[in-house]
Amino acid sequence: AQTVTQSQPEMSVQEAETVTLSCTYDTSESDYYLFWYKQPPSRQMILVIRQEAYKQQNATENRFSVNFQKAAKSFSLKISDSQLGDAAMYFCAYRSDYGGSQGNLIFGKGTKLSVKP
Amino acid sequence: GAVVSQHPSWVICKSGTSVKIECRSLDFQATTMFWYRQFPKQSLMLMATSNEGSKATYEQGVEKDKFLINHASLTLSTLTVTSAHPEDSSFYICSARTQLRTDTQYFGPGTRLTVL
Numbered sequence: 359a360q361t362v363t364q365s366q367p368e369m370s371v372q373e374a375e376t377v378t379l380s381c382t383y384d385t386s387e388s389d390y391y392l393f394w395y396k397q398p399p400s401r402q403m404i405l406v407i408r409q410e411a412y413k414q415q416n417a418t419e420n421r422f423s424v425n426f427q428k429a430a431k432s433f434s435l436k437i438s439d440s441q442l443g444d445a446a447m448y449f450c451a452y453r454s455d456y457g458g459s460q461g462n463l464i465f466g467k468g469t470k471l472s473v474k475p
Numbered sequence: 476g477a478v479v480s481q482h483p484s485w486v487i488c489k490s491g492t493s494v495k496i497e498c499r500s501l502d503f504q505a506t507t508m509f510w511y512r513q514f515p516k517q518s519l520m521l522m523a524t525s526n527e528g529s530k531a532t533y534e535q536g537v538e539k540d541k542f543l544i545n546h547a548s549l550t551l552s553t554l555t556v557t558s559a560h561p562e563d564s565s566f567y568i569c570s571a572r573t574q575l576r577t578d579t580q581y582f583g584p585g586t587r588l589t590v591l
Contacts, residue, residue, distance in 0.1 A: 401513075401566060401568075401584065402582065402585070403568065403570070404582075408579065449518060460532065461507060462524055463570075465519045467517070467518045
């Protein structure tokens with residue numbers, strides 16, 4: 359079974375600075391997707407960024423980028439120029455691309471990010 | 476972007492009663508919907524997967540007779556918590572997946588259930 363591990367329960371960053379959130383996963387599959395979701399106090403899950411495992415190029419979405427290391431099974435999220443609105447819980451998630459998969463997400467335990475003004 | 480709604484956003488009920496939570500995809504057809512449960516300060520745990528027109532698939536440890544899931548149309552799935560007890564109090568979140576963008580799930584805003 360696949361597992362997702364986020365080893366940092368809490369992180370803090372100064373406004374305008376850069377922070378990196380860690381995520382590792384375990385799988386025997388070769389094709390899958392990885393995601394970072396943001397959950398603000400409203401509890402609404404918001405997709406931050408998505409990475410297809412077959413793509414070597416790291417995904418980027420504005421201030422958010424990932425460092426995807428497939429061999430190491432690592433998928434870290436870098437937030438540049440941190441803003442107060444980035445404060446939230448961040449969840450790393452895995453989705454199998456196996457044909458028989460239902461497509462559900464497997465989540466890590468989350469990292470609570472605080473942004474200091 | 477795709478929008479998923481949940482109703483109600485919060486509900487308080489007495490122990491022993493049943494509560495129904497609706498999950499709707501507003502601007503797309505959801506072939507698959509997922510129901511997650513989230514305890515305070517914890518991650519999302521998958522409860523079940525529902526495909527339109529077929530029986531839901533429950534995760535190990537989830538009582539299917541207690542958490543009834545119906546996915547009667549491509550835009551609506553319901554979760555009914557039967558004979559609710561205080562330990563069922565939690566935050567329930569649904570998500571929906573389309574055929575067009577099968578690698579992306581769209582989440583509802585969640586429903587907070589409190590059982591007294």
